[in-house]
Amino acid sequence: MTGLQIIFLIVTGVTLFSAIMVVSVRKMIHAVLWLVQTLLGVAILFITLQASFFAVVQILVFIGAISILILFSVMLASRVIQDSSPQVVKKWWLPALVATLLLGLLVNFLALWPGFETTLVELPEGSDNIAELGHVLISPEGYIIPFELASILLLAALIGAIYIAIDRKEPQSS
C-alpha cells in the first residue's frame, strides 16, 4: 500500500460518497455543492492519472462554469425548491437494485478482460503533452473534423440556448 494508493482510496471514497449525496439530498442547492465536491474529487483522480491538463480543465469548466450554471438555474426555479414534496419516485428501491446489478455486471464483465489487473506505472515526464494534443486536434490526419464540429456544436448550443432562454412573449403572470 503506497502513499498514492492511500490518497486514491480516500479521494475515491469522498467522491463516491458525494455522488451518492448528489442523488439523495433533498435541498437542491446542497446537491449542487455535493456535485462540486464530486467534480473536485474527479479532478484529483485525473491528477493521479497524470492528466494534469484535464484535471485543471475539469475545475475550470465543470466547477467554474457548469456547476455555476446549474446553481443559477436552481435559483431561477427557486420557488419550486421550497416545497417539501418527495424528491424521489416512490419505488426508489427498484432503480437502486438495477444500478447495483449493473455495477456488478460491469465489474464482472471488465474482470474478464486480461488487462484488468494491470498496474499503472508512472509515465515519463511530459506524457500529458498539450502541444501534441494541439497537433492532433488540428491536423487533417488527426481530429480536425471533430474539432470544427465541436465549434459548430458550441455555436448551435449557444444559439439554441439563448433562443430558448430569452422568451420575449413571456406571460407576465406574477
Next chain:
Amino acid sequence: MGFWRDPITFIGAWLRDLLVNTGLSPMGAELIGIVLGAGLLATSAMLLVIFLIWVERKLIGRIQDRFGPNRVGPWGIFQPVADMLKIFTKEYITPIGADKLAYNIAPVLAVASVLMVWAVIPFSFTVVGADLSVGFLFILAVGALGEMGYILAGWGSNNKYALLGAFRTIAQLISYEVPMIISALIPIMFAGTLSVTGIVLAQDIWFIIIAPAAALVFFIASVARIGRAPFDLAEAESELVAGYNIEYSGLKFGMFFVAEFLQAFTMALIFATIFLGGWRGPGAEQFPILGFLYLLIKTSAVYFITILFRATLPRFRIDQMMALNWKILTPFSLSIVLVMALVGRLVASSPDVFRVAVFLAVNAVLLVAVDRLITLNKRKPPREVGSRNRPVAQAEVLPAQSDPGASE
C-alpha cells in the same frame, strides 16, 4: 557566498542535509521541506496583506489630498496591526436561518482561492513553489473556487441583498474571465507552454512589448475581476448594501477584506509575471536574489496603477460594465488572437527588431481601429426615467418671499 546569491535555495539545501543527517529518509526530508516552504509562502502572503492595507490607505489618502493613517507608529504604519487586533475581538453575528456550513466555509474559500495562485508563481530563477506544466491554467482555475466561495457567502447568509450581491459578483467575475483567458492565449502562443516558469523564460522580449493590446485587455479584465472601483458594482457602498458580505461580521468579514486586498496584489503579480517578464532582469540568472527584487518592483508598479484606477475613476453603471465586456473586450480579444496568430506566423523567422516593430505597428492599428469603432457606435444616452416634462420648480411660480436668498 552561496547564501547571498540565492538564500532560499541555500537554506532549503542546508535544511535537507540537516534532516537527512539526523536519520530521516530523503522522502521524509522532501516532504518536510514542502510543508515548510508552502507554510512559509502562504503565511508571508497573508502577512503581506497587513502592509498592503497600509500602502493602499496611505496612497489613496495622498491622492485625495489627505494624510491617510498617521497615528499609530511612524507614518501610521502600524495602523493595520491595530485594526487587526481590534477585528480579532469583534463578535461574530450569525444571521437567523443561515446555512451554517456554507456561511462559515465561504470566507475560508475566498482567501484560499487567492492564496493558491502564489503556489505556481516563480519568484526567481531558482525559487518556484510548484512548476506545474499547466500552471497558468491553474491560476485561472482556482479563481473558479473563489466564485464558489462568493455564491456560498451570498446564499448562506439568508439575506436577499447578499444573494443579489453574490449574483452580481459572479456575473461580473465570469463575464470578465472570458476576455482574460482569451487575451492570455497570446503569451501562451508565443511561449509555447502553459507552465508559468516557461512563460517567464520565454520572455527575452517582454510580452507587453510584443502584444500591448492583449496586455491592455488582460489588465482591464483583471482589474474588473478584483471587483474594485471602477468595477465595484457588486458592493457599491454608496448605492447598494455591501454585496455578498453584508451579513458577515468580525474576522469572517475581515477575511473577505483580506481576500480582496490579496487579490489586488496577486493580479498585479500575475500581470507582472506573464507580461512584464516576471523575475527577469539584468543579472537575475546569476544572482537569483535579484529576481525577487525585479519581480517586486514590477508588481508594485502594476499595483500602483490599479490603485490609481481605484482612486481616480468614477464607477461604471452595471449595463455599461457588461457592455464593455461583451461588446468590446470579448470581440476585441478574439480579433487580437486572430491577427496576432496570422502576423506572428508571417514574421516568425525575421530578426527580433523587425518582429517587434511589426507587432507594435499591428497592435497600434488594432487599438486605433477599436477606438474608432467605439467612437462611431457611441451608445445612445441612457433612457430617461419618468416623463420628459417633469414638474420643475421655476422662479416665477414660486412666491418671492419664500426664497430670500434668490431674490437678488
Next chain:
Amino acid sequence: MLSPWLYIGVFALIAMFLPAVAITIAGFLSPKKPNRIKNSTYECGMETVGPSKIQFKVQYYVYTLVFLIFDVEVVLLLPWAVAYNQLAWYAIFEVFFFILILLGGLLYAWRKGALEWR
C-alpha cells in the same frame, strides 16, 4: 512528476488552514452575546419582507451561458496555442474558422439582445 502536485495539495491545505485558524482564534477572543434583533436579517433597519431566497433575473443565467460556451472554446484553443510555434499554415486557418464560427455566435447573442443588461 507528482511532486509539484503534492506541493499544490499541501499548499491548498495550508491555504484553507490559515484563515480557518484565524477565524477560530477570533471566535475564542470575541464576545458572544447573540439576541434575536441582532441576529435578524440586516436590511438597513427595515423588517424583512417575503422569503429571502428570491427568484432572480434570467439575465445572470444568459451571461453564464455565454461564458460557458466561450470557456469551453478557449479550452479547445489552448492546445492549439501551445503548439502554435510548430504549426503549419493550414492550422492557423482552421483556427480562424473555429474562432469566426464562435464570433458568429457572439454576434447572434448581441443581435438577439442577450448581452443587454435589462
Next chain:
Amino acid sequence: MIPLSWYLIASAALFCIGLFGVMVRKNAITIFMSIELMLNAVNINLIAFWHYHSQMQSGPHVTGLVFVAIVIVVAASEVAVGLALIISAYRRRKTIIIDDLTLLKG
C-alpha cells in the same frame, strides 16, 4: 502505483450512481446533475485507458485525451441547452418536476 482496475471500478460505481439518480429523482435539474456524474465517469474511464495505452505503447499517444476534450464540449452544450429548456418549461408551466411535464401525453 495504482492498478487500472481500481479506476475502472470507481468509474463504474460513479456511472451507476448517476444512473440511479436519473432514474430516481423527480426534479429535472437534479437529473441533469446525475447526467454530469455519468459523463464524469466516462471521462475517468477515458483518461485511465489513455494512461494504460501510453504505458503499453511508447511515444506520444493522445487520442484518449481528444475524446475527453470532445466529451467536455458535449457536456457543456448539453447543459446549456438542457437547462435553458428546463427554465423555459418552468416559466410556462411553473414546475420542474418531470412527472408534471406531460405535454405530450394523450
